Amino acid sequence: MITGKNYIGDTISATGNKTYTTFNPELNKENEVVYTEATQEEINEAVSLASKAFKEYRNVSGKQKAAFLNAIADEILALNDELVKTYCSETGLPEGRAKGERGRTVFQLRSFADLVAEGSWVEATIDTAIPTREPLPKSDIRKINIPLGPVVVFGASNFPLAYSTAGGDTAAALAAGCPVIVKSHPMHAGTGELVASAIIKAAQKTNMPKGVFSNLNSSGIEVGQQLVSHPEVKAVGFTGSIQGGRALLDLAAKREEPIPVFAEMGSINPVVILPKALQNRGETLASTYAGSITLGTGQFCTNPGLILGIKGEQLTNFTNDLASKIVEISPSLMLHPNIVAAYESNKGKALAQSGLVVVGKYENEVQSNYATQIITTVEGATFLENTTLHQEVFGPFSMVVQCENAAQLEEIISQLEGQLTGTVISDENEITQYGSVVSALQNRVGRIIFNGVPTGVEVCPSMVHGGPYPASTDSRFTAVGIGSIKRWVRPFSYQDWPNELLPDELKNENPLQISRSVNGMLTKNGVK
Numbered sequence: 001m002i003t004g005k006n007y008i009g010d011t012i013s014a015t016g017n018k019t020y021t022t023f024n025p026e027l028n029k030e031n032e033v034v035y036t037e038a039t040q041e042e043i044n045e046a047v048s049l050a051s052k053a054f055k056e057y058r059n060v061s062g063k064q065k066a067a068f069l070n071a072i073a074d075e076i077l078a079l080n081d082e083l084v085k086t087y088c089s090e091t092g093l094p095e096g097r098a099k100g101e102r103g104r105t106v107f108q109l110r111s112f113a114d115l116v117a118e119g120s121w122v123e124a125t126i127d128t129a130i131p132t133r134e135p136l137p138k139s140d141i142r143k144i145n146i147p148l149g150p151v152v153v154f155g156a157s158n159f160p161l162a163y164s165t166a167g168g169d170t171a172a173a174l175a176a177g178c179p180v181i182v183k184s185h186p187m188h189a190g191t192g193e194l195v196a197s198a199i200i201k202a203a204q205k206t207n208m209p210k211g212v213f214s215n216l217n218s219s220g221i222e223v224g225q226q227l228v229s230h231p232e233v234k235a236v237g238f239t240g241s242i243q244g245g246r247a248l249l250d251l252a253a254k255r256e257e258p259i260p261v262f263a264e265m266g267s268i269n270p271v272v273i274l275p276k277a278l279q280n281r282g283e284t285l286a287s288t289y290a291g292s293i294t295l296g297t298g299q300f301c302t303n304p305g306l307i308l309g310i311k312g313e314q315l316t317n318f319t320n321d322l323a324s325k326i327v328e329i330s331p332s333l334m335l336h337p338n339i340v341a342a343y344e345s346n347k348g349k350a351l352a353q354s355g356l357v358v359v360g361k362y363e364n365e366v367q368s369n370y371a372t373q374i375i376t377t378v379e380g381a382t383f384l385e386n387t388t389l390h391q392e393v394f395g396p397f398s399m400v401v402q403c404e405n406a407a408q409l410e411e412i413i414s415q416l417e418g419q420l421t422g423t424v425i426s427d428e429n430e431i432t433q434y435g436s437v438v439s440a441l442q443n444r445v446g447r448i449i450f451n452g453v454p455t456g457v458e459v460c461p462s463m464v465h466g467g468p469y470p471a472s473t474d475s476r477f478t479a480v481g482i483g484s485i486k487r488w489v490r491p492f493s494y495q496d497w498p499n500e501l502l503p504d505e506l507k508n509e510n511p512l513q514i515s516r517s518v519n520g521m522l523t524k525n526g527v528k
Helices: 040-057 062-091 095-118 168-176 186-205 222-229 242-253 275-298 313-326 337-351 380-385 406-415 430-442 482-488
Strands: 006-008 011-013 019-024 029-036 125-127 141-147 151-154 180-183 213-216 235-239 261-264 270-273 306-310 357-361 374-379 397-403 419-425 445-450 489-495 516-518 521-523
Touching: 006 040, 006 186, 019 062, 019 186, 029 186, 040 180, 040 213, 040 222, 062 095, 062 168, 062 186, 095 168, 095 482, 151 168, 151 222, 168 180, 168 235, 168 482, 180 222, 186 213, 222 242, 235 242, 235 482, 242 261, 270 275, 270 406, 270 430, 275 306, 275 313, 275 397, 275 430, 306 313, 306 406, 313 357, 313 374, 313 397, 337 374, 337 397, 374 380, 380 397, 380 406, 397 406, 406 430, 419 430, 430 445, 482 489
Parallel strands: 125 516, 151 180, 151 235, 180 213, 235 261, 270 306, 270 419, 306 397, 374 397, 419 445
Antiparallel strands: 006 011, 006 213, 019 029, 125 141, 141 489, 357 374, 516 521
């Protein structure tokens, strides 16, 4: 049952007087439940509880954390139809999307459970003492990854489950040993509360410390600002706009104790289509990319917003085919009137730029909160001169850039901001003739795709979902997959520490039987 209140640890609280509702974009009306925004006092209480919980939770074993994470997954599944119906009413997304995202969320939780149950993720490293070394003896040094402390996670507008309350950031932080405070997204506060209730039930069933998780309602930016500024918060996870992520990054940097902000932000995901591929299968590629551009109404961070090719008849034919195919696709619903308004505003700003030509546009009337797709094209020189054309238009919008030659193609890629993905479409091994173009793309993105589409982010250990700024605030880390746990830990060394006082991961006998680096060799053997 949704209460509209905050979870301060396992206590339900609503002491404030600022309220709001969520919105059903399909029915174009507000939902009934009223939510109460967290007050400064409630924020302070949640952070205080998290800080106290950290003292215990940081020492909880991997197997106990795994039980907790698996219990969260079980409790989310137990919400059944109530969760699916609430998700759909707050997003306008279909039931299949809700169930698919729920499955991804559960998979992420179970993947982190497996990771911490096995235990080798801590990267235990042991360099034993050499007391006889000349001219000075060598100490015994042992290193392990330890959790940072309480983490604040911001819910994402476009993924109410997989990138929100119990999504990847929360799962990774809890797996690392960090208590989590979620700043729930106002567009899907009901979905967030239901998932929060599942996490609290799981925490109680597995005897986790009170305060290991809290969920705070917020209608605007104030709650998030107060959380990031709180001195007991030690790290932040965010998925959203460049403007929002940058504001949090700057706020965290101004604290007396600056903290890391791991933000996944904007991306236009450039696609390079090489000449032979255009010649051999341009019409097929146009059909494929019309579907990719409009998938989910373009509300994915991996939407292909930029297509690059070398000017010529083949590129012209592809552009015209893409324009004709995209207008054959029925427009679809966006998540919220505010997102529709932002799409129209950013689209209008792009279309106002000199030299940008509309080649395909859906012009029939649509229902409220539906977005109309559009394809534009521009000369390479114009694109280079006007960085406004480089900015993301979040929605079913894409731009074809007509490059004069391979040199200009490489220059354009080199001038782009950091991106989550880059794609190369090639036929007959022609990619081997464009090594410098590929190198330039590699320097601008976190993931490079060959003969595919960027939409779709597989959850697996090899996935990198991040990239050079502003795709993310730290390109060394991924926001997807079990490797994302590394955002919430720091390396810590013990020097000449008694064996019996070391954590189990570093003891000579290796009681957990994890893989460790011992004097440069990866092994599960004990230290003699």
